[in-house]
Amino acid sequence: MKKFFAQSYLWLLLALLYAPIIIIAIFSFTEAKVLGNWTGFSTNLYTSLFSGGVRHNLLDAIENTFTIALIAAAVSTILGSIAAIGIHNMRGKRRQAITFLNNIPMLNPDIITGISLFLLFVSLSITQGYTTVVLAHIAFCTPYVVLSVMPRLQQMNPNIYEAALDLGATPFQALRKVIIPEIRPGMISGFILAFTLSIDDFAVTIFTIGNQGLETLSTFIYADARKGGLTPELRPLSTIIFVTVLLLLIIINVRARRAARKQENI
Amino acid sequence: MKASIFSRRSTWAWPYAIFLAIFVALPLVLIVVFAFTNGDGEFTFDNFKKFVLQPEAVNTFIYSIGIALVTTFLCILLGYPAAYILSNKNLNRSQTTVMLFILPMWINILVRTLATVALFDFVHIPLGEGALIFGMVYNFLPFMIYPIYNTLQKMDHSLIEAAEDLGAKPSTVFWKVTVPLSMPGITSGIMMVFMPTISTFAIAELLTMNNIKLFGTTIQENINNGMWNYGAALSLIMLVIIGVTSLFSDGDEQGQNEGGII
Numbered sequence: 453m454k455k456f457f458a459q460s461y462l463w464l465l466l467a468l469l470y471a472p473i474i475i476i477a478i479f480s481f482t483e484a485k486v487l488g489n490w491t492g493f494s495t496n497l498y499t500s501l502f503s504g505g506v507r508h509n510l511l512d513a514i515e516n517t518f519t520i521a522l523i524a525a526a527v528s529t530i531l532g533s534i535a536a537i538g539i540h541n542m543r544g545k546r547r548q549a550i551t552f553l554n555n556i557p558m559l560n561p562d563i564i565t566g567i568s569l570f571l572l573f574v575s576l577s578i579t580q581g582y583t584t585v586v587l588a589h590i591a592f593c594t595p596y597v598v599l600s601v602m603p604r605l606q607q608m609n610p611n612i613y614e615a616a617l618d619l620g621a622t623p624f625q626a627l628r629k630v631i632i633p634e635i636r637p638g639m640i641s642g643f644i645l646a647f648t649l650s651i652d653d654f655a656v657t658i659f660t661i662g663n664q665g666l667e668t669l670s671t672f673i674y675a676d677a678r679k680g681g682l683t684p685e686l687r688p689l690s691t692i693i694f695v696t697v698l699l700l701l702i703i704i705n706v707r708a709r710r711a712a713r714k715q716e717n718i
Numbered sequence: 719m720k721a722s723i724f725s726r727r728s729t730w731a732w733p734y735a736i737f738l739a740i741f742v743a744l745p746l747v748l749i750v751v752f753a754f755t756n757g758d759g760e761f762t763f764d765n766f767k768k769f770v771l772q773p774e775a776v777n778t779f780i781y782s783i784g785i786a787l788v789t790t791f792l793c794i795l796l797g798y799p800a801a802y803i804l805s806n807k808n809l810n811r812s813q814t815t816v817m818l819f820i821l822p823m824w825i826n827i828l829v830r831t832l833a834t835v836a837l838f839d840f841v842h843i844p845l846g847e848g849a850l851i852f853g854m855v856y857n858f859l860p861f862m863i864y865p866i867y868n869t870l871q872k873m874d875h876s877l878i879e880a881a882e883d884l885g886a887k888p889s890t891v892f893w894k895v896t897v898p899l900s901m902p903g904i905t906s907g908i909m910m911v912f913m914p915t916i917s918t919f920a921i922a923e924l925l926t927m928n929n930i931k932l933f934g935t936t937i938q939e940n941i942n943n944g945m946w947n948y949g950a951a952l953s954l955i956m957l958v959i960i961g962v963t964s965l966f967s968d969g970d971e972q973g974q975n976e977g978g979i980i
Contacts, residue, residue, distance in 0.1 A: 572744060670828055
């Protein structure tokens, strides 16, 4: 009986949490301009989303969002992994200092990160646009990569790297053949994490995007919503994003669970 | 020589250290510099005086703290039972339910807010203060549930059994053992809800049709209108509030959140 009430509470809360997104998903399959009007089943919004029937801006915004996320995630993964190896081999004050700095972007509210970077670019008189957004995204994504690679390094047997060097491998070979395979799962999780964070970001992006007409999905939605009318194509788009995030999360979780099981078996 | 530099692997962190100095430390220093200077770069307290003397800005500030407190409180009220049930093996065994609660954290906050606005439109709830609080709770509830769930799960259950064996009533066990032991989760949940609620902008505009302004919006407007020094001062005030909040949580929670976001 207790279990029944407990489960009902959970599902009621979940129903409330998911109600908005489910309504968006349902109404992505009808053509009505105004959400809430059902004018029969249709996949027209999906086709017009991809055929460019919508204002070009939306497609451009989607493209920008993805290329920015890809570049930022790739650079963060490389920078963060190398940094993690370095930090792992550091001791004392230096290690504390860099760990402290590494934590700041994760603890800072987005708006502060955004404004601080805005002031940086303004002070250096750098024109804001694509590059500044990518740099800003690298800045707040890399700490998460460092955090997901570090545990891998801690689990690694430190002797195998030395062994590789003793057996005549150059440091670069040892990195490629010994360290990277060991930390790869952490790098992949870090990459996915950085990618989702970048795609999701709004607050940092809006302060670093400048006024050259560049738009990402978040800024597009923001501008669109402020104008009052919501582009109907945002409905199928939100649905697609939702399903993609769902899939990514399942992949991460399955990987994590498999890794945990492997650990138990050792 | 070259090899020796590369084999001292602690040097590998240097590129990132330089990157952090330029893109994390320097920008924060700039906020402080801008906050204490005027447009000509002269030292001044004027930005803070302006804030204190402007009833509108101060009111928005207090109102935002109020909204953030209410949201945080409601999130604890709704989230704690959920986290408790999720972590209790007798009440819930499914990992899927846990994942379903975490999933919304990963959807673009604007998309979620728009969806909420759409829902309110759909069931004819007028947009305004009620919608704002409701929407905030919607947006941030998962951030409360997750850390509490995490601490409850790692909790040593033999302590509960010990309390029961020693004759404590279930309610006593809950208030005297479970709740105190889950305090770290609650404080980090408070951080994860209070901080973003106090610093949001855009969400409030969308949920109230621009009728209610929060502090984040005030900061954003000032920056957008070129009042960088004043905006920086307001950001600094917000940072202080957040710093004060984080004093309530112990340092060890950072370790707890590490890698545990997914």
